[in-house]
Amino acid sequence: xxxxxxxxxxxxxxxxxxxxxxxxxxxxxxxxxxxKAPQDKFPERALLDxxxxxxxxxxxxxxxxxxxxxxxPLQEVRNSLPxxxxxxxxxxxxxxxxxxxxxxxxxxxxxxxxxxxxxYKMAWFKRLKKHAKYLLSEEVPVVLAGDYNVIPTEKDVxxxxxxxxxxxxxxxxxxxxxxxxxxxxxDSIRHLHPDETIYTFWDYLRNAxxxxxxxxxxxxxxxxQIAPRLVAAGVDKHVRGWEKSSxxxxxxxxxxxxxxx
DNA sequence: ATGTCTTGTAGGACAAGA
Numbered sequence: 498x499x500x501x502x503x504x505x506x507x508x509x510x511x512x513x514x515x516x517x518x519x520x521x522x523x524x525x526x527x528x529x530x531x532x533k534a535p536q537d538k539f540p541e542r543a544l545l546d547x548x549x550x551x552x553x554x555x556x557x558x559x560x561x562x563x564x565x566x567x568x569x570p571l572q573e574v575r576n577s578l579p580x581x582x583x584x585x586x587x588x589x590x591x592x593x594x595x596x597x598x599x600x601x602x603x604x605x606x607x608x609x610x611x612x613x614x615x616x617y618k619m620a621w622f623k624r625l626k627k628h629a630k631y632l633l634s635e636e637v638p639v640v641l642a643g644d645y646n647v648i649p650t651e652k653d654v655x656x657x658x659x660x661x662x663x664x665x666x667x668x669x670x671x672x673x674x675x676x677x678x679x680x681x682x683x684d685s686i687r688h689l690h691p692d693e694t695i696y697t698f699w700d701y702l703r704n705a706x707x708x709x710x711x712x713x714x715x716x717x718x719x720x721x722q723i724a725p726r727l728v729a730a731g732v733d734k735h736v737r738g739w740e741k742s743s744x745x746x747x748x749x750x751x752x753x754x755x756x757x758x
Numbered sequence: 759a760t761g762t763c764t765t766g767t768a769g770g771a772c773a774a775g776a
Contacts, residue, residue, distance in 0.1 A: 506776085507764050531776085533765060558765055559775065606776055614775095646776095700776095701762035744763075744776085 498726075498752040501733075502528040502601070502642040502715050504698075504745035508561070509533075511743055512540055518736050518747055519547055525567055526594050528601035528642045529553075531743075532561025532587075539563065552576075556587035562601045562643075569595040578602070580624035588621070596755070597723060598632065602643035607664030615664050618646070622673040626680070629718075633681050638723035641682065644745065645716050647674045649684070652694070653713035665712065682718035685730040685750045697732050697748045706737050715748040726752040 501524040505511055508529060519527070527549070532539065536555040544551050544565060553563035554576040564571065571594055578589040588603040602625065607618030632639050647670045651657040660666035678684055686695055696711025705711065719727060729751040737746040 510764065531764090608776075703761070741763095 498526075498754065499524045499749055500526040500528075500599070500640055500642065500717065500752065501747045501749035502530070502644070502717055503747040504530040504603070504644040504715060504743060506531045506743040506745065507533040508563070509538060509540060511741055512543060514736070514739055514742050516543065516547055517739070518733065519544075519549065519565075522733060522747065522749070523567075524747075524749060525569060526597075526599055526640075527565040527747075528599065529563040529565065530561070530588075530601065530603035530644045531559075532556075532563060533559060534561055552590060552592055554587040554590050556585075560587045560603060562587055562590045562603050564590055564592045564594065564599055564601050566592075566594050574598070578621070578624050579628055581620070584621070596638065598635075598637055598639045600632070600639065600641045600643075602641070602645070604644065604646045606646050607667070607670065610662075610664035610667055615667070618664060619669055619673065622670060622677075626673065626677050629677055629682070630680055633720055636722060637720070639720035640723065640750075641718040641720075642716070644714055645674060646714055647671060647716075648712050648714065649674050649687075649716075652692075653696075655696070655708075655710045655712075660712075665714065678718065681721055683721075683724040683727065685717045685719055685727055686713070686732075686748070688724075688727065689730045695732060696734075696746075698745045699737055701744050715745060717748065717750050719750075723752065726755070728753050
């Protein structure tokens with residue numbers, strides 16, 4: 498069972514890249530962020546044609562999240578993060594996929610920081626932590642995946658000193674991420690690769706990909722009820738080098754079948 | 759500071775988010 502998260506940065510503009518990657522990687526479940534498409538412009542048909550059912554929550558111009566699944570029942574649980582009825586950004590969607598709960602999130606970027614956008618980021622993070630704690634209390638298999646817009650540690654950025662003034666690397670979101678994981682979640686990639694340099698994002702500017710000037714922003718957190726099944730985790734880095742690619746690369750985990758544990 | 763890519767509005771160039 499392969500589960501991926503991928504900030505696609507425009508699901509229609511990059512549909513050929515998405516379809517090519519789906520065909521190559523054959524993930525069973527995919528969390529997409531930054532659809533940049535309104536609800537009625539999601540490419541449901543094209544994804545069905547390559548074998549994926551979808552649920553999504555679109556938004557005109559920005560944000561937007563989706564969950565895709567192949568050969569698995571897919572049932573939406575909620576399409577927004579609880580805790581603030583006035584928050585209209587499409588940044589969270591959650592579904593029962595097979596026998597797991599899959600949560601797809603797109604945490605606010607927060608720049609420029611400090612400022613109102615940073616405050617929104619931290620308020621969103623607080624709501625996420627509260628909901629994540631509730632999910633853990635359910636004691637079920639949960640995958641909490643997405644673009645967290647947080648560089649967790651200095652190990653997760655090519656040049657930490659270049660990012661100290663950026664909302665992705667500010668102490669507050671790093672602390673919040675640490676506290677979130679500390680609730681009892683497993684950061685899949687770091688769990689299996691504690692010392693390796695692993696990036697999931699390379700800026701479009703200044704040939705960042707060519708210089709491997711990357712960041713690790715996309716994370717798949719596992720609840721204790723599913724973490725023992727983790728057997729592999731990685732990034733499809735080469736996809737970032739494709740024509741018209743997103744600035745993020747698909748990030749994935751492989752879980753053993755339930756009966757193998 | 760730099761500079762790249764997206765979408766939307768509008769029917770060409772620009773704004774804004776990231």
